Amino acid sequence: MNSPFTNPPDNPPMPMSENQYQFLKAHRRHHHIIALSRFLLIAVFLCLWETAARKEWIDVFFFSSPWGILTYLYQMFLDHSFFTHTGITLLETILSFLLVTLLSLLAATLLWYIKDLAEVLEPYLVILNSLPKSALAPLLIVWLGTGTNTIIVAGISVAVFGSVINLYTGFCQADAEMLKLIYTLGGNRKDAFIKVILPSSIPLILSNMKVNIGLSLVGVIIGEFLAARRGLGYLIIYGSQVFQLNMVITSIIILCAIAMAFYKTIQSLEHHYRKK
Amino acid sequence: MNSLLSLQDISYSYHSLKEETPALSNISFEVSEGEFLAIVGPSGCGKSTLLSIIAGLLSPEKGSLFYKGRSLACCESEKTVKIGYMLQHDHLFEWRTIYQNVILGLELNHTLSDTNRDYVLKLLKDYELYSFKDKKPSELSGGMRQRAALIRTMAIHPDLLLLDEPFSALDSQTRLNVSADIAQIIRQTNMTAILITHDLAEAITLADRVLVLSKRPACIKCEMPIRFDIDRHDPMMIRNTSEYQLYFNQLWEVLTNEQSVYQSAR
Numbered sequence: 001m002n003s004p005f006t007n008p009p010d011n012p013p014m015p016m017s018e019n020q021y022q023f024l025k026a027h028r029r030h031h032h033i034i035a036l037s038r039f040l041l042i043a044v045f046l047c048l049w050e051t052a053a054r055k056e057w058i059d060v061f062f063f064s065s066p067w068g069i070l071t072y073l074y075q076m077f078l079d080h081s082f083f084t085h086t087g088i089t090l091l092e093t094i095l096s097f098l099l100v101t102l103l104s105l106l107a108a109t110l111l112w113y114i115k116d117l118a119e120v121l122e123p124y125l126v127i128l129n130s131l132p133k134s135a136l137a138p139l140l141i142v143w144l145g146t147g148t149n150t151i152i153v154a155g156i157s158v159a160v161f162g163s164v165i166n167l168y169t170g171f172c173q174a175d176a177e178m179l180k181l182i183y184t185l186g187g188n189r190k191d192a193f194i195k196v197i198l199p200s201s202i203p204l205i206l207s208n209m210k211v212n213i214g215l216s217l218v219g220v221i222i223g224e225f226l227a228a229r230r231g232l233g234y235l236i237i238y239g240s241q242v243f244q245l246n247m248v249i250t251s252i253i254i255l256c257a258i259a260m261a262f263y264k265t266i267q268s269l270e271h272h273y274r275k276k
Numbered sequence: 277m278n279s280l281l282s283l284q285d286i287s288y289s290y291h292s293l294k295e296e297t298p299a300l301s302n303i304s305f306e307v308s309e310g311e312f313l314a315i316v317g318p319s320g321c322g323k324s325t326l327l328s329i330i331a332g333l334l335s336p337e338k339g340s341l342f343y344k345g346r347s348l349a350c351c352e353s354e355k356t357v358k359i360g361y362m363l364q365h366d367h368l369f370e371w372r373t374i375y376q377n378v379i380l381g382l383e384l385n386h387t388l389s390d391t392n393r394d395y396v397l398k399l400l401k402d403y404e405l406y407s408f409k410d411k412k413p414s415e416l417s418g419g420m421r422q423r424a425a426l427i428r429t430m431a432i433h434p435d436l437l438l439l440d441e442p443f444s445a446l447d448s449q450t451r452l453n454v455s456a457d458i459a460q461i462i463r464q465t466n467m468t469a470i471l472i473t474h475d476l477a478e479a480i481t482l483a484d485r486v487l488v489l490s491k492r493p494a495c496i497k498c499e500m501p502i503r504f505d506i507d508r509h510d511p512m513m514i515r516n517t518s519e520y521q522l523y524f525n526q527l528w529e530v531l532t533n534e535q536s537v538y539q540s541a542r
Contacts, residue, residue: 200371
């Protein structure tokens with residue numbers, strides 16, 4: 001065939017120009033400044049806090065101090081309570097998160113398949129999503145008792161309804177013309193879901209997972225406040241009751257680290273998907 | 277030539293809570309085997325609705341469709357007819373490579389045999405996309421993407437090809453090249469095709485026959501066979517012929533009359 005098209009040739013690598021070099025240098029400098037600023041912000045805050053505690057500008061009994069927190073953390077490592085409490089919170093959060101992801105994907109798929117069911121359930125989902133989940137916790141304790149099951153269900157209840165609504169809305173916004181293409185090529189509704197809806201929704205599913213991991217952690221901590229004898233939520237509530245502020249703040253800092261680690265894990269998953 | 281597709285008194289309306297909007301009214305025409313038919317008409321007159329009905333995506337409210345004398349709906353459900361459909365945009369999936377995109381129809385029809393794989397690879401070679409088979413669609417130009425979309429449609433060995441303004445998303449120069457390219461492919465393979473377009477020049481240069489639809493609800497306003505004494509592979513050469521000017525003026529007159537009737541009616 002005499003095609004009027006010519007396919008673009010593979011360009012050989014060009015030597016870097018002075019302007020490109022300057023651009024890359026400025027880009028790297030900008031990133032270094034941002035990273036340094038972030039580090040300085042926390043370093044200055046910690047120094048000020050420690051100085052304020054040592055000079056007795058603040059009451060260490062109420063506000064603790066970075067050194068006090070470090071010492072408490074060291075003790076937690078020594079008596080292994082760090083691993084017990086952090087481990088149980090991690091386990092409950094991961095289980096809640098996995099169940100939320102699985103349940104919300106299944107529910108959103110079912111709602112997409114059966115539009116009438118989605119129409120029937122829509123107001124209930126909106127109400128359940130808007131309901132403050134801490135209000136459900138006493139009920140969960142009565143029904144399921146105190147323990148891991150209740151905490152996992154609390155973690156699920158915080159994230160699952162919003163996740164179903166988000167995923168279902170995303171599924172419905174898939175390009176109608178792409179679905180039409182599947183039907184014109186002889187596909188059915190199942191094919192449309194597997195070949196178009198699901199792959200085109202992967203960025204949505206990943207961003208939904210980022211939100212869900214945080215919400216699962218929130219739910220687990222609410223659960224641990226009310227129905228646990230182990231876990232970081234239990235440590236926070238117990239520490240506040242016995243005025244052990246080192247215990248409370250150390251637990252909060254461990255929680256921050258956990259939240260950050262979860263977020264980074266999903267982000268690297270997202271990054272891996274984008275690269276692919 | 278034998279009649280491949282026959283439409284008899286096809287009517288269709290869209291329904292909403294506010295009103296009923298008639299889109300097609302008693303449309304009847306035939307398409308012969310190997311014929312390239314173009315359908316033109318005012319914007320929003322129901323051209324795409326007509327293709328959706330032929331493709332089996334919509335059911336007509338009135339009238340019948342026949343494929344080689346048998347009900348088209350029966351042929352479609354028995355899978356004895358395969359209809360290829362090219363949409364306005366190529367809709368290549370970014371999460372699939374070009375090769376994975378062009379075998380999509382075969383996957384959906386569960387006909388991904390070695391013979392069909394070889395056929396797809398041959399089409400990729402013929403249409404100069406073989407070296408791009410492992411690339412993502414975003415790495416290809418508009419014209420190359422549209423050729424990939426054509427290969428995806430042709431891979432299922434369609435008996436009838438429906439082209440729903442497949443060049444409208446391209447810039448004018450690429451559009452001219454790609455339309456000539458695709459028309460040549462269709463002629464070489466002797467495929468039966470129905471093209472919907474807004475562009476009169478495109479309809480005249482590519483098709484064997486042009487149908488003009490009226491404003492909504494669409495009915496057939498005029499039917500014009502197109503004949504040229506020269507080879508049709510070069511669209512610019514055709515546009516310089518006196519027959520082209522004659523066809524263009526005649527069709528233009530029908531369409532402008534239709535447009536003025538439409539505007540005065542509004």
